[in-house]
Amino acid sequence: LIHTDTDFSRFTSHFSLKRAAFTLAEVLVTLGIIGVVSAMTVPTLMQNYQRQSYVTQLHKIYNELNQATLRYQTDRNAINMKEAGLTSQAAAENFIESNFKIVQKCGSNKTPCFASSYKKITGTSPIGWYTPRTNYVIASGTTIGVSYRVVGDVLMELYVDTNGAKGPNITGRDMFAMFVYNNGIIDDFNFSEDTTAPMTEAARNTNYSSICAADTTSWHGCLGKVINDNWQMTY
Numbered sequence: 001l002i003h004t005d006t007d008f009s010r011f012t013s014h015f016s017l018k019r020a021a022f023t024l025a026e027v028l029v030t031l032g033i034i035g036v037v038s039a040m041t042v043p044t045l046m047q048n049y050q051r052q053s054y055v056t057q058l059h060k061i062y063n064e065l066n067q068a069t070l071r072y073q074t075d076r077n078a079i080n081m082k083e084a085g086l087t088s089q090a091a092a093e094n095f096i097e098s099n100f101k102i103v104q105k106c107g108s109n110k111t112p113c114f115a116s117s118y119k120k121i122t123g124t125s126p127i128g129w130y131t132p133r134t135n136y137v138i139a140s141g142t143t144i145g146v147s148y149r150v151v152g153d154v155l156m157e158l159y160v161d162t163n164g165a166k167g168p169n170i171t172g173r174d175m176f177a178m179f180v181y182n183n184g185i186i187d188d189f190n191f192s193e194d195t196t197a198p199m200t201e202a203a204r205n206t207n208y209s210s211i212c213a214a215d216t217t218s219w220h221g222c223l224g225k226v227i228n229d230n231w232q233m234t235y
Contacts, residue, residue, distance in 0.1 A: 051233040054174050057162035058223075059231050061142050062178070062186060065158070068099035069184035080182045081155055092148040092156050093134045100144070104137040113143045114161055115169040120215070121235065126171060127217045130157065137164060152195025156180035159219065172212050172222035172235070179220070188224030204228050208235070 022030075069081065072095055078084035085091050096102070106113035113135040119125050133147040145159035158178040161169070168174060179189040185197035190207045199207075204224030211221030213235065226233060 051173075054162060055226060055231055055233050057140075057142070057174070058160075058176060058226065061140070061144075061160055061162060062223075064100070065178065065180070065186050066184075068095070069180060069186065071099065073184055081180065081184055082182055086148075086155050086180075089132050089134070089148040092146045095156070096134075096136055096144060096146050100136070101139040102136050103139055106135040106137075108132065108134060110135060110145075112165060113137050114145065114159070115165045115167075118169045118171060118175055121170060121172045121213060121222075122215050124215045126219050133159070151189075153182045153197065154179045154189060154195055155182055157189075171219055172225075173233075175219075176223045176226075177218075177220035178223055188222075188227070189220055199224060201228050 072086070073079070073081065073084045076084040086095060104113060108131065110116070110129055117125065129145075130147055130149065133145045135143065135145040137143050141164050143159075143161045143164045147157045147159075148155065149157045156179065158180065159175070160178055161175045163174050166174075171177070177189075178186050179197075180186055181195075181197035183197060187197040187199050188204055188207055189195065190199065190203050205228060207221040208225035208228075210216075211218050212225060213221075225235060
């Protein structure tokens, strides 16, 4: 009996197909394993993605503010922010309005520019919304609340919600307190130490542990941690 190449090809193809098949039980087990692994890893991946998204937005507005302070001084041939004219609440408002495209101005009203309430990363709620403060929504969707507040070399306190009134509305996630110093540097602030900028890495870390990550009623302390960690949200 002579077998042709075609017969051999048909035989091997049929044999291979039978060998490669999976039973229904094997398929179900595999799908079950994939489901368990996905349930364990996807939430973490999503959380990391969201945190990085917050940091990207934060870094963008931080850079824009730094560029704005430099431009504010350069346009006025000044060596610092005071000399450039940052000496009042009206001047602080002018700084925001002249350096950003404003799409909504809420004045002294917190809403609708900001959410009506915020929480800390500990789950507690900070209290107090320091005034006078003028609130804006800029073209990127970020909201900025500006207050002329002189403490040492600090001239302005900014509340910045990187995605506006949308959630999660948590300080240290999408909401950060920033401070503009007389030399034009944007940094965090520690009320208990020398108020010059830039802050030391140690001072920022102390700020984070004692204020941002603690059940205090203050809003600041989170920005410095992100700066220290090279623009990563490691907490």
